[in-house]
Amino acid sequence: MRITSRLTAIASGAILAVGISSAAQAQLKIGFVYVGPIGDHGWSYEHNEGRLAIEKALGAKVSTTYVEKVPEGADAQRVISKLASSGHGLIFTTSFGYMNPTLKAAKRFPKVKFEHATGFKRSKNVSTYSARFYEGRYVVGKIVGNMTKSNVIGYIGSFPIPEVIRGINATYLAAKSVNPKIKIKVVWVSTWFDPGKEADAAKTLIDQGADVIMQHTDSPAPVQVAQQRGVWAVGQASDMTNFGKKAHLTSIIDNWGPYYVARAKAVLDGSWKSTDTWDGFKPGMVQLADYNTAIPASVIALAKATRAGITAGTINPFAGEIKDQSGKVRVKAGEKADDGLLAGMNFYVHGLDGSIPK
Amino acid sequence: MIDWLVPAFLTIVTAATPLVFAALGETVVEKAGVLNLGVEGMMIMGAIAAFATAVSTDSGLLAVLAGAGAGALIALIFGVLTVYLQSNQVATGLALTIFGLGLSALIGHSYVGKTFDGLPKLNILGISDIPVIGPLLFGHDGLVYFSVLSVGLVAWFLTRTRAGLLIRAVGENHDAAHSIGYSVTLIRMGAILFGGAMAGIGGAYLSVSYTPLWVENMTAGRGWIALALVVFASWKPWRGFFGAYLFGGITIIQLYAQGMGVEVSAQFLSMLPYIATILVLVIISRDSAKARLNAPACLGKNFHASG
Numbered sequence: 001m002r003i004t005s006r007l008t009a010i011a012s013g014a015i016l017a018v019g020i021s022s023a024a025q026a027q028l029k030i031g032f033v034y035v036g037p038i039g040d041h042g043w044s045y046e047h048n049e050g051r052l053a054i055e056k057a058l059g060a061k062v063s064t065t066y067v068e069k070v071p072e073g074a075d076a077q078r079v080i081s082k083l084a085s086s087g088h089g090l091i092f093t094t095s096f097g098y099m100n101p102t103l104k105a106a107k108r109f110p111k112v113k114f115e116h117a118t119g120f121k122r123s124k125n126v127s128t129y130s131a132r133f134y135e136g137r138y139v140v141g142k143i144v145g146n147m148t149k150s151n152v153i154g155y156i157g158s159f160p161i162p163e164v165i166r167g168i169n170a171t172y173l174a175a176k177s178v179n180p181k182i183k184i185k186v187v188w189v190s191t192w193f194d195p196g197k198e199a200d201a202a203k204t205l206i207d208q209g210a211d212v213i214m215q216h217t218d219s220p221a222p223v224q225v226a227q228q229r230g231v232w233a234v235g236q237a238s239d240m241t242n243f244g245k246k247a248h249l250t251s252i253i254d255n256w257g258p259y260y261v262a263r264a265k266a267v268l269d270g271s272w273k274s275t276d277t278w279d280g281f282k283p284g285m286v287q288l289a290d291y292n293t294a295i296p297a298s299v300i301a302l303a304k305a306t307r308a309g310i311t312a313g314t315i316n317p318f319a320g321e322i323k324d325q326s327g328k329v330r331v332k333a334g335e336k337a338d339d340g341l342l343a344g345m346n347f348y349v350h351g352l353d354g355s356i357p358k
Numbered sequence: 359m360i361d362w363l364v365p366a367f368l369t370i371v372t373a374a375t376p377l378v379f380a381a382l383g384e385t386v387v388e389k390a391g392v393l394n395l396g397v398e399g400m401m402i403m404g405a406i407a408a409f410a411t412a413v414s415t416d417s418g419l420l421a422v423l424a425g426a427g428a429g430a431l432i433a434l435i436f437g438v439l440t441v442y443l444q445s446n447q448v449a450t451g452l453a454l455t456i457f458g459l460g461l462s463a464l465i466g467h468s469y470v471g472k473t474f475d476g477l478p479k480l481n482i483l484g485i486s487d488i489p490v491i492g493p494l495l496f497g498h499d500g501l502v503y504f505s506v507l508s509v510g511l512v513a514w515f516l517t518r519t520r521a522g523l524l525i526r527a528v529g530e531n532h533d534a535a536h537s538i539g540y541s542v543t544l545i546r547m548g549a550i551l552f553g554g555a556m557a558g559i560g561g562a563y564l565s566v567s568y569t570p571l572w573v574e575n576m577t578a579g580r581g582w583i584a585l586a587l588v589v590f591a592s593w594k595p596w597r598g599f600f601g602a603y604l605f606g607g608i609t610i611i612q613l614y615a616q617g618m619g620v621e622v623s624a625q626f627l628s629m630l631p632y633i634a635t636i637l638v639l640v641i642i643s644r645d646s647a648k649a650r651l652n653a654p655a656c657l658g659k660n661f662h663a664s665g
Contacts, residue, residue: 003383016414019386035576036574037463038571039444039463039466039467039470039574040573040574041470041573042472046469053492060623089571154617185617186616187613187616187617188616191578191612193573193575193578194578194579195564195568195569195571195576195578196376196564196568196576196578197375198569199372199569199580200369200373200597200609200610201613203368203369204366204369204613204614204617204618207362207365207366207369207614208362208617208618211571219569219571219573219576220571220573221569221571222408224473224570224571226474242471242472242473243571245471272552282419339572353619354619
């Protein structure tokens with residue numbers, strides 16, 4: 001009796017020990033590298049939300065680490081290598097400029113899986129992923145085209161790269177389809193983040209007749225200015241409702257959580273492969289904040305139908321015929337722009353004023 | 359034309375005012391012979407202190423005072439290190455900027471996403487509704503008027519008062535000032551604290567008036583521009599004031615030009631303010647004797663009371 005109980009104790013102890021060690025083996029350490037502070041209320045903030053989504057979904061099976069404000073370049077190389085050498089099995093590097101440092105680290109640590117955001121170079125253990133934010137901008141275009149009274153949309157651009165130009169084109173095509181008189185005024189501020197300068201640009205655009213302010217920069221300052229001046233605004237990267245409850249029509253939100261959780265699960269069950277992901281509404285990588293209640297019901301219905309159409313694949317923002325400013329056909333009628341054209345988009349569509357800074 | 363000139367000018371005022379405060383404070387510090395490169399750090403601390411105070415008390419006045427206090431507090435660290443402990447001014451100032459940016463991010467963590475209505479616009483004599491002149495002269499918030507007043511007071515103080523003369527004496531020749539019995543350390547500490555408070559108010563203007571919100575690193579390099587302005591203005595308060603408006607003006611005009619479809623590359627237009635600074639620097643330092651006459655002779659040199 002005594003012996004058996006002792007044996008049971010030993011056995012259960014052994015099982016416990018085995019249990020612990022197997023749990024330790026199975027626990028996946030996941031590292032994140034952010035280019036900005038997680039308090040930027042924009043890009044890095046949303047990547048961190050994705051990290052928290054992994055913790056919530058997978059609990060004790062994973063542990064996560066993050067390093068914020070990592071400059072692109074040599075520092076990134078050190079941070080990524082440090083994460084890889086300290087037992088992390090999966091590492092997300094969340095800025096375009098981490099591309100080469102990620103690939104170098106991946107070569108040195110072939111057993112570690114890497115996920116690089118917005119890049120285009122892959123290897124056996126490096127995947128890339130990005131979001132089709134232009135799908136969100138297309139839905140927003142339908143809304144702003146209906147909401148503007150002056151027919152002038154003010155658009156604050158950061159840098160004239162394909163990602164931003166794609167957004168301007170998608171907005172214009174959608175707005176034009178509901179309002180043929182629409183004009184988009186673009187002001188480039190040459191920064192992703194400078195609340196003061198973004199606010200100045202918003203004021204400038206409003207002074208010049210814009211009654212809707214859109215932005216492809218990261219601070220909530222333009223939404224705030226729109227609220228003060230009594231015009232509409234559309235937020236960027238995360239939900240900016242709080243910064244101007246009356247002005248805020250909606251925000252285009254980056255939602256990395258579902259993708260991050262899926263990739264962490266893939267590593268855990270051994271099915272992880274190097275892939276290239278460019279997702280939009282369908283898996284929920286791009287989302288929209290709650291629509292302002294001041295938007296007429298018919299416009300909200302149109303926005304919802306557009307979003308549903310894009311999700312189902314029946315609506316394509318860049319369906320032909322699409323001409324560029326010079327009138328040259330870039331996408332033929334009946335065709336859709338392929339990903340190559342989208343990824344390298346460097347022209348304004350026909351009807352847009354101004355020119356892209358060289 | 360006039361219908362967009364007025365709003366353009368109003369935007370220039372908001373862009374220039376934080377620079378006016380920070381540059382004015384630094385002018386006094388440098389006049390006393392101290393080079394404090396920590397303006398950015400003091401500004402950002404002023405910004406978070408003012409915003410935190412504004413959110414919790416809803417008082418614009420308290421917010422500005424908190425901003426000034428936080429700037430002065432950071433400046434106090436700089437003063438103790440450089441004036442009393444003789445550390446290198448350039449290195450200490452740079453460290454202060456990095457420290458301020460980090461500390462403000464830490465303190466500001468829970469304030470991300472909060473909002474504040476902003477300082478009220480004044481309506482002086484009740485006539486800010488008069489077209490053109492009303493909004494241009496009578497409709498700003500209190501800090502804008504305070505910035506103009508401060509420039510006038512500092513210009514008068516530096517050139518017309520005994521205390522101002524002492525500050526300049528310490529900046530020109532600290533050994534001589536010391537040998538006739540003035541406390542170089544106390545005078546420098548006073549100037550450093552004033553500079554910190556002004557930078558803090560400049561930061562406060564950013565977070566409670568210009569863009570009433572808190573996000574990390576929201577000064578976005580304005581402290582460095584203020585430092586350049588001091589040299590640009592050859593250490594004269596009124597020139598610094600006009601420099602700030604010129605600087606703000608070029609920034610805003612390029613945004614307007616883009617909106618009006620002027621075909622100039624945005625990158626070039628964004629460079630303009632900096633090119634202007636370099637040009638003026640070249641022009642004022644062309645005559646090296648004159649340049650030396652402008653810069654305080656003991657600028658950046660630590661003072662050892664020997665013998």
